[in-house]
Amino acid sequence: MTTFDWHAERSDLHDLALLDRAPESEGIDLAAVRLYRLGRVRAEMAARGIDALILSDAINIRYATGTRNMQVFTSRNAPSRYLVLTADRSILFEFTGAEHLGEGYETVDEVRPAKTASFVATGPDIAARERGWAREMMDLLAEVLGRGDATVGLERMNAGVAIALAEGGLRVVDAQEPVEMARAIKSDEEMNCVRASLRATERGMAELRAAIRPGLTEAELWSVLHRSIIARNGDYIETRLLNAGPRTNPWFQETGPNVIGENQLIALDTDVVGCHGYYADFSRTFHAGPDAPTETQRALYKTAHEQVSHNMSILRPGMSFRDYADAAWDIPETYYAHRYYLSAHGCGMSGEYPYLYHHGDFPDAGYDGEILPGMTICVESFIGAEDGGEGVKLEQQLLITETGTELLSQFPFEDALLQ
Template sequence: DEMRDAMHPGVSESEMWAALHAGNIKRGGEWIETRILSSGPRTNPWFQECGPRIMQEGDMMAFDTDLVGTHGYCCDISRSWIVGDVPPSDEQRTLYKVAYEHVMTNIDLIQPGMSFAEMTAKAHRLPEAYRALRYGVLAHGVGLCDEYPSVRYPEDVEEHGYSGHFEPGMTLCVEAYIGAVGGREGVKLEEQVVVTETGCETLSVYPYEQALLA
């Protein structure tokens, strides 16, 4: 809520990040591992830290919490929002819908006993235009910080993949970054889940953007 309240045209990326940090500390959290928040053209490619850029109306603003919160546990989700009270563009909607489908499809896929290789083989396949800038993993473990396992995209298995399978009680972050090479903006979404005896249970209750899914 602090970030939503702070987000409007004329505010810097760093001010937005400060709102997240303050909200974490206020709730008894500890610290934040990164500063990954960007807006407008700085959302493509991903992994740019927040800076002095002043956000403009209609910008896409995307962030990854990467915070160590209450009781020392990592809260690791990503969301992408539109700055200001304006409707999103068709391109922004397209990016967001692909990211959302990617994350939701892959969450629904995970089952206890499934191998990492099987998830890689069955996971939602990104459209060709977005594969070059894909995120580093389909999903990763999380506990006190980012942890085992790292489940890779098909393109990355040979170099970085390893064997293993999902077990009940594993906490995972399922991710998507959607942006085209040379595109103006990108969208980052990430959801935190726990593997149960029958599938996955979502741990975050923060909603997605209906205006971008319309």
């Protein structure tokens, strides 16, 4: 395999070339990935009669263009970086002073400086800034589209901005549906990015597993994975989900200074936004040692493994969400109250459409749809008794193929807990 010398003179390389030539990009046509994704978004816009999208979610901007810039910051401080997308124009409004980051992409026709419309940026003049922002956007859309009564998909904007756009004569609709439906189906080349992110995350998971010892805090152990992800050019970890001992049950307890005790279970969910911006999402539960796991710990682990294995086995292309819920594994009453809130979910650049609900939750929360080739699905399990004790979190990431499924997450389960 060809290697890239990070220390070589690169003064003639654009940032885009540097990103595309990173070691994890070997053999991947990232331009094809970007163009495929942009085409997906435009096709979903056309199917819904949407003339333009104004995207401010950093992950959605990255999906549509491949560009990135301070993803966490700009998502929280919207609109400070946004994309205007029509059937034939892609205009990136980049954060102040960072316009150079959007140059050179085949998915971006023009880069302009963004105008931040937030209270932090404007103080008490926020309403005037929002109205000015909306007027400038309406003028741009009228210029690009040739009319002022367009249907515009909007996301994550201030209420004042949305109100001003609607009062200006635009038909404002939600941008979530076309973008989520676009993201749901991956191309073959896109899947190479997914696999690269998973392989890097699995190496980080191996380093974390090797570092386990009683006496470490949860945060100290969690930091091992963080370091590995960043060192391999990943972006960040989206959650703080690593717990030990009694803090493993119920799930969704934030990683903290709790000291890991001898022979405790350690449960974690990766939730890694890795290289190329793709989500590596699998869960594992380990045993701290030094003794062998107890029968109770093994029973919890084997039950979670049974749930994941069963639900993986029933997934198939063409299956409806309702049929999946009906065929999914029945959660024993002992563990039902602390069940994971989903049976499975889509996965791409983050957790995404579709959500597949448990049979018991489907009447209130579920919706129907079809499991399609090209979807990546994460199958979830959390097993922990309602009356306390430890819990086990397991999860696998799969690709739906034309004929069945392909297992994407390859990190092994724990033999000592499956015996």
